[in-house]
Amino acid sequence: MSPASDLLAQTLxxxxxxxRLPQQRRLYEAAKAAIHQQxxxxxxxxxxxxxxxxxxxxxxxxxxxxxxxxxxxxxxxxALGSGxxxxxxxxxxxxxxxxxxxQQDGAGEDxxxxxxxxxxGQELTVFAxxxxxxxQPFAPGDADFSSFPFKLWQRLQNRVWREARxxxxxYGQSGGYLPLRQAITEYLRISRSVKVSVExxxxxxxxxxxxxxxxxxxxxPGDTAWVEDPCYWGARRVFQANDLLLxxxxxxxxxMALEPADLATNPRLIYVTPSHQYPTGxxxxxxxxxxxxDVALTKNAWILEDDYxxxxxxxxxxxxxxxxxDTGDRVxxxxxxxxxxxPGIKIGxxxxxxxxxxxxxxxxxxxxxxxQLMVQAALADFIALGxxxxxxxxxxxxxxxxxxxxxxxLVHQLGTHAHGVTISSEESGLHxxxxxxxxxxxxxxxxxxxxxxxxxxxxxxxxxxPPVRRxxxxxxAYCTPEKIAYYGRLLASVILSGVRR
Ligand SMILES: Cc1ncc(COP(=O)(O)O)c(C=O)c1O
Numbered sequence: 001m002s003p004a005s006d007l008l009a010q011t012l013x014x015x016x017x018x019x020r021l022p023q024q025r026r027l028y029e030a031a032k033a034a035i036h037q038q039x040x041x042x043x044x045x046x047x048x049x050x051x052x053x054x055x056x057x058x059x060x061x062x063x064x065x066x067x068x069x070x071x072x073x074x075x076x077x078x079a080l081g082s083g084x085x086x087x088x089x090x091x092x093x094x095x096x097x098x099x100x101x102x103q104q105d106g107a108g109e110d111x112x113x114x115x116x117x118x119x120x121g122q123e124l125t126v127f128a129x130x131x132x133x134x135x136q137p138f139a140p141g142d143a144d145f146s147s148f149p150f151k152l153w154q155r156l157q158n159r160v161w162r163e164a165r166x167x168x169x170x171y172g173q174s175g176g177y178l179p180l181r182q183a184i185t186e187y188l189r190i191s192r193s194v195k196v197s198v199e200x201x202x203x204x205x206x207x208x209x210x211x212x213x214x215x216x217x218x219x220x221p222g223d224t225a226w227v228e229d230p231c232y233w234g235a236r237r238v239f240q241a242n243d244l245l246l247x248x249x250x251x252x253x254x255x256m257a258l259e260p261a262d263l264a265t266n267p268r269l270i271y272v273t274p275s276h277q278y279p280t281g282x283x284x285x286x287x288x289x290x291x292x293x294d295v296a297l298t299k300n301a302w303i304l305e306d307d308y309x310x311x312x313x314x315x316x317x318x319x320x321x322x323x324x325x326d327t328g329d330r331v332x333x334x335x336x337x338x339x340x341x342x343p344g345i346k347i348g349x350x351x352x353x354x355x356x357x358x359x360x361x362x363x364x365x366x367x368x369x370x371x372q373l374m375v376q377a378a379l380a381d382f383i384a385l386g387x388x389x390x391x392x393x394x395x396x397x398x399x400x401x402x403x404x405x406x407x408x409x410l411v412h413q414l415g416t417h418a419h420g421v422t423i424s425s426e427e428s429g430l431h432x433x434x435x436x437x438x439x440x441x442x443x444x445x446x447x448x449x450x451x452x453x454x455x456x457x458x459x460x461x462x463x464x465x466p467p468v469r470r471x472x473x474x475x476x477a478y479c480t481p482e483k484i485a486y487y488g489r490l491l492a493s494v495i496l497s498g499v500r501r
Pocket of ligand 1: 141205206207208209232234273278306308335336337338343347348
């Protein structure tokens, strides 16, 4: 038996080591603990799945599944044909974030080193999506805040303060400021075909907070969450922070594509962006929507529908939400004002199915102490007086024109399919995906672009499983036409240099 097998066997033999978890999860926990304690050091080769299965007396599939989960979370790396190796967590984390040094920060009573962060904290500070720069040309997802109606907002805000309503200074216990919840209800019914009554709408501190509430209320540590692959980083982080097991499901042109192997697992949560998959832009087909609703019903799982940017559809009518098709009350729908107004407003909402309303309302109060009713009141007026619709119309026009300009610039430089490069053509969202041939290292291209002052994102960094597509996410909303023309050409030359290499 190899030393690594021996170490894992000893851990697993301890009767109090996660006795109620399934074998695959126990093995994953044992390996994770050994890696954090550096008993399995960076660069160490793990035994093959066959050898480890034999040494531990468990099935090879169990070992493979545990290795896959460790790979997904960045604990190990696999090189085709050469085996599985322990990743260098400290170097990764230190280089990405300025770093922390768990082994230098004090010793426990028995002299053993004690990390300053919890294991979860260590996982969460490994930031594989790359550093976040302040806004630079082509940062995906960033809206153009310069078109925010500052003066109007100030007037509405002043009016609320002049009314001097003491009740609006409290946390608020009823799920948010009622007129805002009413305005959201009406907007969702008309624009998104959501089936909703005002009681179901609760104002949160944005989608990140809505997801956290869902994870805390609807899943227990160790439960499985199905996520799209590639997946929105924010959602992935929240589920990890709540100790959920992420099960990636490949996304194709019709959205999340369930395979028999996926259906063999039992999720508690299913996270989807059906109207405009983040980051690929796929729209989930009607057949897939129906299938997903059926699966959720049979498996007693909750679908978390993140409808983050449906306002930005440049041709045709906005697509109806998945929630509108749900006859089994399995969908928790969520939206945000981050994109249409500004991220720092920190206001979003959940539409809970009727049976969850009381639980969400009380958790919102108990866990968050929400408050911000003065801002909510100004926003309610902003919507009720028609400014919200006008603002959406205005920025939709601006972003649509920028999108078209970026597309034209890139197509002009790169051709539509020349060099194996494809530029996404869907008419929505705040970014384009420039898909690259499989041999191109998109992470290296992201770095190269950053050296020219361009902040694109590598598609492969959004995958949990090994990436099946390579590409760059290119945001256009923030970029003025002059910048699109200049940086578009620069980006095209960076892409060409990568493709020709
Ligand atoms: C898929 C997706 N959901 C939600 C959000 C934002 O949510 P919030 O700012 O309300 O947390 C983003 C922002 O980039 C996103 O890409």
